[in-house]
Structure formats: C-alpha cells, structure tokens
Amino acid sequence: MSGGGADSRSVAEKLFAIADAFAGRESLGLTEIASRARLPLSTAHRLVREWVAWGGLVRGDDGRYRVGMRLWRLGVRQPTALRLRRIAMPYLEDLLEATGEHVHLAVRDGLGAIYLERLSGPGAVPVISDVGSRLPLHATGVGLVLLAHAPIEVFDEVLASGPRKYLPNTLTEERDLRRRLAEIRSFGISTSVEELTSGAFSVAAPVRDATGEVVAAVSIIAHVERVAEPQFALGVRMAARGISSALGYRPQGE
C-alpha cells in the first residue's frame, strides 16, 4: 500500500479497515482514521460518513469519532460471549471476593486469547489486559491453558509466528513451551510468574463444555508477593469447575 499505488481493496474491506482503526483507541480524528486504515482522506471521509449514518460510529462534540451504540448492541449479542459471560459471572464474582485481584475469563481466537470479562479489586496489580483485549497465547496464563488444549496445528502456528519474549520469564522456545503445556494438561492449572507483566503472577484453569471440549479459561492475576498463598490455585480451579458444570460438563467417573 505504501507509495500510493492503486488500492485493490473492496469497499467492504475499506469499511472494515476503518473499524479496525479503533482497536485499542477510544476516539480518533478523521486524519488518524485515514492514516490507520491506509486510505486517502477523501475516501476515509466518505466511508466514515456511512459508518456515522448507520450509527456504528458517532462524532462527538470534540469532532472526534468513537464506536457507537449500534456496534455495541450488535457485538454484545455475540452468542458465545453472551452465554459464557452470563454463566460465568457468579463464579467470577466469588473469585473476586476471595482474592481482591484481577479475575479473567478468556476464549481462544486464532493465536490470541480474547478477554471476555475482567473483574478487578481496588488494589489489583496494574496489567495490560482488559475486556476486549486480545493477547498472545504463549505469554498469558489463560492463553497457555487454551493452547494446551488446542489442536496441535495451533501450537505449530504459535512456534512459526516467532513468539515474542516480553520478559525474561516468557516462554518462547519449543522445548520449554512443550513442557509447560504438558504440565498444564497434567496438573489442570497453569501458574505463570512475571511472563507478561512485571510484579504479577497468574493462575489459570480450563473451562469445558458438555462435550468435554475446553472452550474458555479462567485466571487470576495477582501481586507476585502473594504467589505462595493457597487460595489462588484453589479458587481458580473451583471457579473453572463450577462454570464447566454450569455448561453441562460432567467429568468421567462421576
């Protein structure tokens, strides 16, 4: 696209590029949208106007654009997110109450973990994840749990993608990752210490549906000083078990 060559994208692709410009941004000016979507200003202006006419974007009094209520209403009906959040919420709330740290619910989306929900205690450790965030599988507690139970091709793709070393403890080598994933499958939970965020550790466990498939993961991210406290592993395990049970999962032998 650089150098001003002809843009072979369809109108739909250009419209979606405008939507994608809002990833991680609360508001954007028109020139920012054009630049992030790699569109000439005139094209961006015309297509943004279409988004606004529909209500997918709104223009504020400050002249900047934001995601509109129509997109919120559409997105919030996404069946997986709606159902999982609704079923999981009471368990996540119990976990929050028991720990006062961050409680996460995430699902796998390609090579990323998408955070469906985050509840946080007032003194929780600063983290980069938030509702709607998408973080790499290899560097997060929920991501490693989801990866441990994903088809083997996903693991190959993670390796091929050149997993980034965020901190000295981030696992990026095939051997280290394989060992960790085997541990997760064997112990039923994943414990990570300062693999994505300094000063934080995480404990994560898989959520299964009625077919036994792992469809989500629950985690706590807490201050690293609390890593030895026993309630984190216990709480995450129980929350994951409760949500799985509410989804219709029945462990073999019960």
Add this chain to the structure above:
Amino acid sequence: MSGGGADSRSVAEKLFAIADAFAGRESLGLTEIASRARLPLSTAHRLVREWVAWGGLVRGDDGRYRVGMRLWRLGVRQPTALRLRRIAMPYLEDLLEATGEHVHLAVRDGLGAIYLERLSGPGAVPVISDVGSRLPLHATGVGLVLLAHAPIEVFDEVLASGPRKYLPNTLTEERDLRRRLAEIRSFGISTSVEELTSGAFSVAAPVRDATGEVVAAVSIIAHVERVAEPQFALGVRMAARGISSALGYRPQGE
C-alpha cells in the same frame, strides 16, 4: 424496495443492512439474511462472505451465521457503555443482592432505552428486556425516567410516533404521560405497575454525571406481589445516587 426495483443503496448500506438482520436473532441462514436485508441472494452471499472474511460474522458447523468475535471486541469498547458499566457494576450487584430480582442499567438512544446491563436473581420475574435490548421510552421504567429528563423535542417525538399500548396500564395519552413525567422529576423515581409486562412492576431512578445531566437510569423489575416492599424504591434510589456520585455528580447544597 418491494417489487424488485433498482436498489439505490450504497455498498456500505447493504453491508449494514446485513448486520441489522441479526437484531434479536442469534443465528440466521443465508436466505433469511437476504430476505431481512432485502437483498438478492447472490448479493447477500457476496457481502456475507466479506463480513466472514473480516470476522464480523462467523459461519457455524450448522451452516448458519452468527455475530463474530471481531464485532464483539469492537462493540465492547464503546466508551459510554464501557465506562458506565464498569462504574455501575458494584452498585448493581448490591441491588441484586438486596432484592433477588432484575436489576437494569439503561441509556437513552433516540426514542428507545438501551439496556447496558442486566443482572437477575434466580427467581426473577420473566421479562422481555435483555442486555442490548432497545425498548420504547414510554413503556419502561428506565425509559420514562430518561424521557422525563430528555429535551422537550424527544417528548414531542414520542407522542408523534404513536406510542403503543402494550397493556391496559401503558401510558400513551399526552396528558397521562405529562403528569407521570412531572411526578418523576418531582419525586426522583418512577414506579410503573404492569405497563410493559404482566405480573411485574418496576422502580427506576436517574443517574447523573458531573455536569448534572441525566445520562442513564437504574431500575428493578420485580414480581408485582412485592410492590409494597420498601427496599425497592430505597435500593434503586441509593444505587442511582452512588453511581452518580462515582461519575462525579455533586448535588447542589452538599
């Protein structure tokens, strides 16, 4: 559009019509999408494929289409919904615990009230509202509160739209509505009995931001047999006050 005349809609409008087809529906087949979006099957097929390529729609193993994670991620970042939900959640949870019924948080969108959040006790009364629903202002507790504090033009538009009488108690006459809205402004809460749902009553109160403007409404919908219990009005009033305060609202004289 009927009769097969030329479709003057832009590509963007057709794409958005496809998204709108999913309002109130969890999944749709291709022919349903085409019919609801008033598009020829071939056009619908081509545009749905663009939605799927982007991830805004996904095609399930059953061949039906659903809203995808990409739309969820985009919508969930809508700043108003994100901020209000986050700030309001603890108060809504307290209200749920105190009542065991439905707790709602809603904002005004044109002539409708959009439900940003709903928490429900296990034995709550059956209602039609849900997260993402948009219900008419004149027939819901939150809607009447939002209407009572909306610009006068909104009231005129509601009257002009021919407000529907859902139940014998639904207010649809100008005089009745004017009186109710004045009561709401004077008492600070709205109590409705069987105006939208048989067997249910609602109590609703306004949420104000730092400028004093009413930006949302909180309500409880409960079994009509409990209408005389005092904790509903008290709880809703306190929750609305707490959320307003968390948004920076300071009542005059305090």
